[in-house]
Amino acid sequence: MVAQIISGNEVAKSIRAEIKNEVVQLKKVGIEPGLVVIIVGEDPASQVYVRKKGEACDELGFCSETVRLPASTTEEELLRLVDKYNKDKKFDGILVQLPLPKHISEEKVLMRIDPGKDVDGFHPVNVGKMVVGSADCYLPCTPHGVQELLIRSGNDPAGKHVVVLGRSNIVGKPVACILVQKAKGADATVTICHSRTKNLAEITRQADILIAAIGSPNFVKADMVRDGVVVIDVGVNRINDPTAKGGTRLVGDVDFEAVSKKAKAITPVPGGVGPMTITMLMKNTLHAAKIHHNYKG
């Protein structure tokens, strides 16, 4: 079977075009969506993602600011900065890039963000609203991006057995929660697997849709999937490869070469889920701007 390659770049492009049009309309009535991204420390992967978020803001006509803080920043300093942006009307969304240095409590910082500006959807108020299926909440960007990729690539999860590999708060748990919801673009039967799961391959082989989010390079092998599976690879792992430019190469959690031979559809890494994460962040920020300005367009 020749798998359909689900291009996150392409889907992201069309969603961004939709957002761009909306921004044009908003600007006519004096509204400019604003996003502030805060990054603490020098983690190279985080630097890349944060730069891409700033570039997306520029591309779509959002006002944006990136605050780069040293790894030595104290929790108190970061909390005070969050307080400042909570009050600043110029910014509709606040994003604190994770992971944070060990001496700062991520939970404390995320709790401090005004839930109305929590475009990451990580604040417990938004997490709670997501669980009950409230329309009025910010869905976390990567899980929401996964759902959009499935829908827009013609792979509606309704009635399908979705197997999620990984139980993180950023991807595994929320993506399971979103896809099991009684709603359009969801309605799946969901199984979550993790490091303590017994007979993992037996379960993954039952998947109609497999979502890999464990952060382990090339973990999913061909013998772990059935013919015709749809695979969404959330992993972004940088591995050493002397033949690659810079000596490293990005790979997902799925052995793409082998698994794509059995799959009906599969996302690549890079160019799959990554661009969707950033695009859903833009969508959440646009939504926040509309709410903050009581815009009913």
Ligand code: L34
């Ligand atoms: N607060 N922290 C917060 N919000 C988030 O939504 C994130 N995440 C995850 C890490 N920490 C976070 C991201 O932004 C992961 N993530 C993310 C964002 C973008 C990309 C990957 C992960 C991405 O654009 N990936 C590109 C390749 C980038 C590269 O060259 O390294 C891709 O095509 O997959």
